[in-house]
Amino acid sequence: METRVIAKKKFGQNFLKDSTVLSKIIQSMPNNNNHIVEIGPGLGDLTEKLVKYKDTTAYEVDTDLIGVLKSKFAIEIENKRFELIHTDVLKAWDEKGSLHEESYDLIANLPYYIATNIILRAFEDSNCENIIVMIQREVAQKFTAQVNDKEYSSLSIITQIVSKEARILIDVPPESFDPPPKVTSSVLFISKKDNVTLDKDFLKFLKVSFSQPRKKLFKNLTAIYKKEFLSNIYSELNIEETLRPHEVDVSLYSQLYTKVKNGKQQRE
Numbered sequence: 124m125e126t127r128v129i130a131k132k133k134f135g136q137n138f139l140k141d142s143t144v145l146s147k148i149i150q151s152m153p154n155n156n157n158h159i160v161e162i163g164p165g166l167g168d169l170t171e172k173l174v175k176y177k178d179t180t181a182y183e184v185d186t187d188l189i190g191v192l193k194s195k196f197a198i199e200i201e202n203k204r205f206e207l208i209h210t211d212v213l214k215a216w217d218e219k220g221s222l223h224e225e226s227y228d229l230i231a232n233l234p235y236y237i238a239t240n241i242i243l244r245a246f247e248d249s250n251c252e253n254i255i256v257m258i259q260r261e262v263a264q265k266f267t268a269q270v271n272d273k274e275y276s277s278l279s280i281i282t283q284i285v286s287k288e289a290r291i292l293i294d295v296p297p298e299s300f301d302p303p304p305k306v307t308s309s310v311l312f313i314s315k316k317d318n319v320t321l322d323k324d325f326l327k328f329l330k331v332s333f334s335q336p337r338k339k340l341f342k343n344l345t346a347i348y349k350k351e352f353l354s355n356i357y358s359e360l361n362i363e364e365t366l367r368p369h370e371v372d373v374s375l376y377s378q379l380y381t382k383v384k385n386g387k388q389q390r391e
């Protein structure tokens with residue numbers, strides 16, 4: 124059944140129409156018994172493939188799409204292979220803490236306006252084990268960048284802490300979508316480590332570290348720590364004050380953070 128739906132910009136609606144890309148997403152699904160959670164099923168093109176393989180729960184915010192999805196997946200909803208939840212997924216996370224009560228993999232073509240936020244929430248959701256999501260290429264590169272890459276950022280560091288593996292599977296041109304987005308997209312694959320919790324203060328420390336990415340890390344950190352205190356820590360760790368934020372690897376950020384945390388009383 125062909126359904127005419129006008130895509131809504133405010134919900135980041137760019138429907139994926141490229142069957143090669145849809146197949147690639149399905150092929151990269153991990154071989155496990157996990158439930159699938161999809162965020163933003165849209166018109167259900169990806170959902171249709173997902174429910175063929177595994178039980179799926181989907182969160183959709185747009186009321187106009189709920190009717191379309193309910194009729195398209197009437198049988199799957201009836202036999203409980205598919206559960207459709209009509210809500211803003213960020214609210215669902217706030218209310219329930221997790222998007223599913225057991226282990227799940229998140230597979231989605233995400234709404235770009237909240238994509239980074241969604242991935243960070245998925246990092247914190249201990250039931251989420253794997254993430255396969257379409258996002259803007261530029262953002263995907265930030266998640267997967269390595270030290271010294273120009274895209275290396277606090278997102279790269281957080282990803283290295285929480286994941287066993289993080290990589291871009293495929294780049295996807297705007298023409299693969301209807302309507303086409305303005306930018307190139309990528310399918311990002313992240314396999315999470317078990318039981319990693321992110322220290323909120325460490326995240327704040329990273330935010331300050333990258334507050335001015337082109338400046339020296341030392342300079343950025345002086346926004347919250349005294350110069351002399353920092354100089355001592357830099358000497359103890361035997362590192363140069365000229366280092367830029369993107370030149371410091373995860374292990375060194377952890378060491379720096381441990382030192383500043385232990386010397387907390389010296390904060391201005």
Ligand SMILES: C[S@@+](CC[C@H](N)C(=O)[O-])C[C@H]1O[C@@H](n2cnc3c(N)ncnc32)[C@H](O)[C@@H]1O
Pocket residue numbers: 134135136137138139140162163164165166167168169182183184185188210211212213231232233234235237
């Ligand atoms: C990029 S489209 C993807 C649609 C479909 N999965 C596809 O691949 O064609 C993003 C979808 O996320 C939905 N969405 C946007 N914001 C949302 C939110 N806060 N919570 C749940 N779904 C949301 C949109 O309505 C839309 O269906």
